[in-house]
Amino acid sequence: MCGIVGYIGTGSAKEIVLSGLKNLEYRGYDSAGIAINKKGKLLLRKESGELENLIAKTRKAEFDGNMGIGHTRWATHGSPIRENAHPHLSADGRIAIVHNGIIENYIELKNMLIKDHGIEFRSETDSEVIAQLIGVLYEGNLLDAVRAAVSRMRGAYAVGIICSEDPDTIIAVRKDAPLIAGIGEGCNYLASDIPAVLSYTRDIYVIENGEIVVITKDDIKIYDEDMTRIGREVMRVTWDATAADKGEYEDFMKKEIFEQPDGVRKTLGRRLTNDGEIKLDGIKLSKEEIDNIDRIYIVACGTAAHAGIQGVTLFEKFAKIPAEMDIASEFRYRNPLVNERTLCVCISQSGETSDTLEALREAKRKGARILSICNVVGSSVARESDDVMFTEAGPEIAVASTKAYTTQLVCLYLIALYMGRKKGTVPDEKYASLIAELRQTPDKIKEVLKTEKQIEKLAEQFYIKEQIFYIGRGMDVGTALEASLKLKEITYINSFAIGAGELKHGTIALVRNGTLFFVLATQDKLYEKMLSNIEEIKARKAHVVSIAKKGNSRVAKVSDEVIYIPECADDVTPLIAIVPMQLLAYHMAKLLKRNIDKPRNLAKSVTVE
Numbered sequence: 001m002c003g004i005v006g007y008i009g010t011g012s013a014k015e016i017v018l019s020g021l022k023n024l025e026y027r028g029y030d031s032a033g034i035a036i037n038k039k040g041k042l043l044l045r046k047e048s049g050e051l052e053n054l055i056a057k058t059r060k061a062e063f064d065g066n067m068g069i070g071h072t073r074w075a076t077h078g079s080p081i082r083e084n085a086h087p088h089l090s091a092d093g094r095i096a097i098v099h100n101g102i103i104e105n106y107i108e109l110k111n112m113l114i115k116d117h118g119i120e121f122r123s124e125t126d127s128e129v130i131a132q133l134i135g136v137l138y139e140g141n142l143l144d145a146v147r148a149a150v151s152r153m154r155g156a157y158a159v160g161i162i163c164s165e166d167p168d169t170i171i172a173v174r175k176d177a178p179l180i181a182g183i184g185e186g187c188n189y190l191a192s193d194i195p196a197v198l199s200y201t202r203d204i205y206v207i208e209n210g211e212i213v214v215i216t217k218d219d220i221k222i223y224d225e226d227m228t229r230i231g232r233e234v235m236r237v238t239w240d241a242t243a244a245d246k247g248e249y250e251d252f253m254k255k256e257i258f259e260q261p262d263g264v265r266k267t268l269g270r271r272l273t274n275d276g277e278i279k280l281d282g283i284k285l286s287k288e289e290i291d292n293i294d295r296i297y298i299v300a301c302g303t304a305a306h307a308g309i310q311g312v313t314l315f316e317k318f319a320k321i322p323a324e325m326d327i328a329s330e331f332r333y334r335n336p337l338v339n340e341r342t343l344c345v346c347i348s349q350s351g352e353t354s355d356t357l358e359a360l361r362e363a364k365r366k367g368a369r370i371l372s373i374c375n376v377v378g379s380s381v382a383r384e385s386d387d388v389m390f391t392e393a394g395p396e397i398a399v400a401s402t403k404a405y406t407t408q409l410v411c412l413y414l415i416a417l418y419m420g421r422k423k424g425t426v427p428d429e430k431y432a433s434l435i436a437e438l439r440q441t442p443d444k445i446k447e448v449l450k451t452e453k454q455i456e457k458l459a460e461q462f463y464i465k466e467q468i469f470y471i472g473r474g475m476d477v478g479t480a481l482e483a484s485l486k487l488k489e490i491t492y493i494n495s496f497a498i499g500a501g502e503l504k505h506g507t508i509a510l511v512r513n514g515t516l517f518f519v520l521a522t523q524d525k526l527y528e529k530m531l532s533n534i535e536e537i538k539a540r541k542a543h544v545v546s547i548a549k550k551g552n553s554r555v556a557k558v559s560d561e562v563i564y565i566p567e568c569a570d571d572v573t574p575l576i577a578i579v580p581m582q583l584l585a586y587h588m589a590k591l592l593k594r595n596i597d598k599p600r601n602l603a604k605s606v607t608v609e
């Protein structure tokens with residue numbers, strides 16, 4: 001998804017903006033550009049493809065200036081060609097803008113600009129209308145022109161704006177797209193995301209919806225829509241810049257898979273007291289409020305939605321509250337039965353996913369209490385929620401989510417158990433044994449990571465397959481769905497996940513000699529049923545790789561291969577069984593020479609609908 005960077009100060013804007021864009025690469029992009037204000041003249045360069053192309057084209061000293069904006073674009077309106085890359089210029093060349101988001105009424109604005117002002121558009125993008133609109137409204141005061149333009153724009157946007165005639169100011173506006181300002185010494189920064197500025201500053205302002213920011217080298221002023229100055233607290237970023245480095249690993253995805261024992265331990269650690277009680281810092285639900293909840297809707301997208309599927313089981317089992325998992329993009333349009341007694345649980349790694357954010361707002365409008373599970377402090381989802389529980393995963397850079405998933409699961413266990421404990425619906429013994437099981441999961445994940453060599457061998461056997469099925473029952477259904485998504489995302493192999501009992505209702509028609517199945521068989525109470533499912537597909541000559549707990553040897557007799565995970569309670573298997581599946585997808589993608597951290601057509605944070 002697009003990324004924005006801006007810099008104003010005494011250093012080289014080109015170097016700083018380009019390095020910021022490099023740190024936003026994980027958002028995904030297909031073209032990039034910068035605009036530098038040099039002595040009252042805007043110098044513009046844009047290139048399609050890798051950032052390196054842009055870096056190569058801006059090597060010359062003519063691009064040296066102390067103020068500039070830059071952008072990495074992920075095509076939505078218009079193909080990823082140089083003309084459609086940002087920054088966009090106004091017709092008179094005085095205004096340059098970078099934009100993240102979508103201008104919904106751009107056709108209307110474009111027609112008006114063509115008809116009333118004779119503007120000739122140079123790109124197919126919605127974003128160019130912002131530059132042209134500000135251009136025609138500009139009468140010597142950039143801030144006035146930006147405010148007038150914003151009042152006519154509908155949609156979602158984070159926009160950075162510079163003007164050749166105002167070499168001392170960058171202006172930015174935000175609505176429903178992330179934006180931060182970084183505080184430097186004798187310089188200041190603008191960006192879509194914290195990692196862009198982390199090499200330069202740890203002090204940031206999170207910009208809120210509807211706000212306008214005026215940035216000079218010595219000051220950052222934040223205003224609301226009515227131009228009332230806002231005093232914003234400085235947020236000090238505590239996580240390490242090296243957390244966004246690959247370190248000794250070849251890819252971020254591999255690093256993040258191996259960081260899971262640590263992430264799970266940290267996410268648990270902060271919330272579990274020595275005597276096993278759960279303390280939820282960001283969640284203020286009292287016993288009365290929990291008793292009042294009569295329904296839980298979990299809303300999320302992609303991997304976070306798969307964590308949500310497990311959440312349904314956990315909330316119903318431990319808190320005894322009816323729960324449903326809704327894909328956020330559907331929830332927001334289907335008029336769900338939400339009221340003051342509804343708890344809406346939003347799960348989002350980035351906290352900026354547009355569909356999840358809109359689902360959250362829809363639930364809020366209808367009176368629900370919003371509890372979020374999020375990985376990014378200061379993100380929109382976190383800020384707009386009543387209660388937030390942060391995953392302690394550290395920045396997740398690879399597009400394919402791994403450590404965010406397992407830490408989201410940990411949060412769901414803790415919240416469901418906390419609610420159950422308050423309600424008195426989890427017997428003491430069951431509670432104590434689950435807490436003990438949860439405490440052991442980091443070590444069990446570590447044990448699974450040690451089987452990497454075996455998994456690599458399986459990857460060598462299967463990476464040429466064109467189609468792969470994943471089946472499971474109970475909590476293994478969510479694991480199967482997540483495993484299948486991981487494979488699809490990074491290998492581009494067609495894969496399909498389904499509850500094993502559902503196979504015979506249609507999908508079994510696809511099974512023939514050599515069809516590959518990954519069978520999740522980790523649920524003791526459903527083990528026999530899974531063995532029957534394996535027999536069923538083996539009878540049709542499928543190739544079966546089962547994932548089972550150590551000690552369950554019967555599965556080996558009916559399967560072609562078995563990946564064993566350590567013994568554990570059925571309830572916590574989702575935390576452990578997904579790990580070999582992540583590794584398998586990773587190694588298959590490696591053999592296929594895929595761009596693992598940045599798979600085609602995907603972006604890390606999907607801030608458009």
Ligand code: AGP
Pocket residue numbers: 301302303304347348349350351352353356399400401402489602603604605606
């Ligand atoms: C995960 O591997 C995906 N890239 C994607 O499904 C992701 O989980 C989804 O877009 C939701 O993102 P979020 O957690 O940041 O809201």
